[in-house]
Amino acid sequence: MNTTSGSAPTAEPRPTYWADGTPLSIQLFTVEDSSYGPYVGLPLRDLWTPDSAHLFTRATAEQIVTDLHRDECGMTAEFADDGTLTFTDEHKEGKDSTRTVRPDEHGRYKIGGLWSWDEWGPHVPHTAGQAAFALGAAEYRCTAEKCTKHPDGLDHLYARGREEAHAVSLQRDEP
Known part of the structure; x- marks a missing residue:
């Protein structure tokens, strides 16, 4: 607790990053104005x-590339043999037309500034499969007995969401 002269004690701010700079918690994203x-x-x-x-x-990142190519928005992306991901914007010329993203030491890709992100949620048109995947990701820290019941037949999508959240967060539990 912090105290200052003449004031009530205040709680320490809760850390939002691990010591190595990894953020504590996942979030679900979509491309703005899309159902991706x-x-x-x-x-x-x-x-x-x-x-x-x-x-x-x-x-x-592979799913983002697949969706990007499906959208035919004038932007393409390709993985090189070394894992490098290069985005190309056909609407721009010169060195600003490409952006290269190299995976970090954990194989994660820092992607942004190429289109507008939005938080994925109920306002995004989605399928039952997308909802099961999202629920699995959101509940990646719950134990089996405390997880939300999801529709039968979508167990594999729920499990994939949990696996993806564990992978990107390096399977860490919040302190």
């Missing part, structure tokens, strides 16, 4: 904007 995702990511800032970069696993 949910993409399980780690925000790099407590307060993020639609242009902020977030950390994503290789599997999520």
